[in-house]
Amino acid sequence: MKKNTLALSVSVVLVLALATSHAQVQRSRSQVELLEVGTFYSGETTAKTGEEWLGLHVSAHNSQIIPYRLTVRPVEDTVDERTGKAAMNEVTVDQPLEPLFLLKDATMLSAGPVLTTFGEDDETSWKHLVAGQPIDLAVGGVAYSLEVIGSGESPECSDLELPHNARLVLKSGDKAQTLYSLGWHCGEESSWSLIWAGDLDRDGKLDLYLSVSPGYSSEKRLFLSSQAGGGRLVREIAVLVKSDGC
Numbered sequence: 001m002k003k004n005t006l007a008l009s010v011s012v013v014l015v016l017a018l019a020t021s022h023a024q025v026q027r028s029r030s031q032v033e034l035l036e037v038g039t040f041y042s043g044e045t046t047a048k049t050g051e052e053w054l055g056l057h058v059s060a061h062n063s064q065i066i067p068y069r070l071t072v073r074p075v076e077d078t079v080d081e082r083t084g085k086a087a088m089n090e091v092t093v094d095q096p097l098e099p100l101f102l103l104k105d106a107t108m109l110s111a112g113p114v115l116t117t118f119g120e121d122d123e124t125s126w127k128h129l130v131a132g133q134p135i136d137l138a139v140g141g142v143a144y145s146l147e148v149i150g151s152g153e154s155p156e157c158s159d160l161e162l163p164h165n166a167r168l169v170l171k172s173g174d175k176a177q178t179l180y181s182l183g184w185h186c187g188e189e190s191s192w193s194l195i196w197a198g199d200l201d202r203d204g205k206l207d208l209y210l211s212v213s214p215g216y217s218s219e220k221r222l223f224l225s226s227q228a229g230g231g232r233l234v235r236e237i238a239v240l241v242k243s244d245g246c
Contacts, residue, residue, distance in 0.1 A: 031105045032103055032104065032105050032106050032237050032238040033045070033046065033047075033103065033104040033105065033238065034101060034102070034103060034220065034222055034238035034239060034240040035047055035053065035091060035101065035102040035103075035104070035240060036091075036099075036100075036101050036102065036220070036240065037091050037092055037093055037098060037099065037102070038090070038091060039075055039088050039089065039090050039091075040088060040089055040091065040242060041087060041088055041089075041242075041243055042080070042086070042087060042088065042089055044241070044242060044243070045089075045091070046104075047070055047072050047091055047104070048070070048072055049070060049071050049072045049073075050069065050070070050071075051069070051070050051104065052067050052068065052069055052070075053067075053068055053070060053102040053103060053104045054066070054067055054068070054102065054103045054104075054106055054109055054110075054111065055067075055068045055093065055099025055100075055101065055102040055103070056099055056100045056101055056114065056196070056200065056209075057097045057098065057099050057100065058100050058116055058119060058120055058196060059120075060120070062113065063113065063114050063115070063116040063198065064111075064112060064113045064114060065109060065110065065111050065112060065114055065200070066095065066097060066099065066111060067111055068093040068094060068095060068099060068102060069093065069094040070091060070092070070093060070094075070102075071091070071092045071093070071094070072089050072090070072091055073089065073090050073092070074086030074088070074089055074090075075087075075088040075089065075090055100119070100195070100196060100209070101209065101220070101222070101240070103222075103238065106237070106238075108201055108224065108226060108227060108237075109200065109201055112202075114198055114199060114200055114202065115139065115198045115199040115202075116196065116197075116198040117137055117138065117139060117197050117198050117199075117206075118135075118137060118194060118196065118197040118198070119194070119195055119196030119197060119198070119209070126193040126194065126195055126211065127193060127194040128191065128192070128193050129146065129147075129148050129168060129192040129193060129194060130148055130162070131148045131149065131150050131162070131163045131166070132148075133148075134146060134147035135147070135194055137197050137206060138206075139197075139198065139199050139204065139205055139206045140199070140204035140205060142172060142173075142204075142205065142206070143172065143173075144170060144171065144172045144206050144233075145170075145171045145172075146168070146169075146170055146171075146194060146208070147168075147169050147171065148162065148163070148166055148167070148168055148169075148192065149163075149166070149167050149168075149169050150162070150163025150164050150165055150166050150167075162182065162190050162191075162192065165181070165182060166181065166182050166190075166192075167180070167181040167182075168180040168181070168192060168210070168212070170206075170208070170233050170234065172206075172233055175231070175232075175233055177232050177233045177234065179208075179210070179221075179223060179234070179236070180192070180210070180212050180221065190212075190213065190214050191211070191213050192210070192211065192212050192213075193210065193211040194208070194209075194210060195209045195210060195211055195220070196208070196209040197209070200224060201224050201225065201226040201227075203225055203226040205225035205226070205233075206225055206233070206234070207222075207223060207224050207225055207234065208222070208223045208234060209221075209222050209223075210222075210223070217241055217242060217243050218240075218241070218242040218243075219239070219240070219241050219242075220239070220240040221236055221238070221239050221240075222236070222237055222238045222239075223235060223236050223237070224237050
């Protein structure tokens with residue numbers, strides 16, 4: 001009887017420990033904040049002057065994760081009529097190598113070189129994602145494709161960049177994962193683009209930085225393979241939403 005009680009107690013402790021560990025992992029994922037240098041409306045980021053964020057600097061020969069110290073300054077010629085304070089802030093970094101994006105509390109990443117297989121640090125290298133034109137990618141000898149898939153023809157969507165009920169799907173081997181979907185009828189004024197692809201977390205698998213802007217704002221999403229689990233290829237770890245005009 002004592003042995004059974006002891007075994008049960010050990011089992012309960014292990015379950016609680018695993019549950020706590022899982023909750024901590026989930027919490028760390030949800031706390032990752034994504035940012036880019038530039039101007040933001042005051043409520044669009046929690047960034048403060050003096051904070052250190054990790055940033056990805058992309059170049060043709062030497063992409064790397066770098067620790068950056070941030071400066072956040074109010075844009076003086078923008079005024080919030082409700083508060084009388086600057087409505088927008090400018091985010092800059094302390095180094096001349098400008099990051100493609102910045103991350104706070106990304107404990108799964110560390111400074112150092114990373115592999116880039118697609119993308120540079122300006123919008124001219126973005127690849128628009130349209131139906132019927134999959135993008136082929138590869139990391140660590142593994143082939144992937146990124147593809148826009150619709151659910152059939154619709155007259156209302158015929159002149160738009162994205163098809164009826166568009167989904168953005170990542171495929172590799174016999175796996176296919178929907179990364180993003182419209183969730184509504186047509187993609188009016190929406191634009192999806194691949195910004196960057198490579199191995200940010202150094203696990204030998206594909207990571208992605210995407211723009212899925214709905215037209216009235218700028219929306220970026222970062223996906224990492226090391227955080228996936230559950231038979232998935234990647235997991236979204238951070239989202240950046242900016243209003244038009246920033």
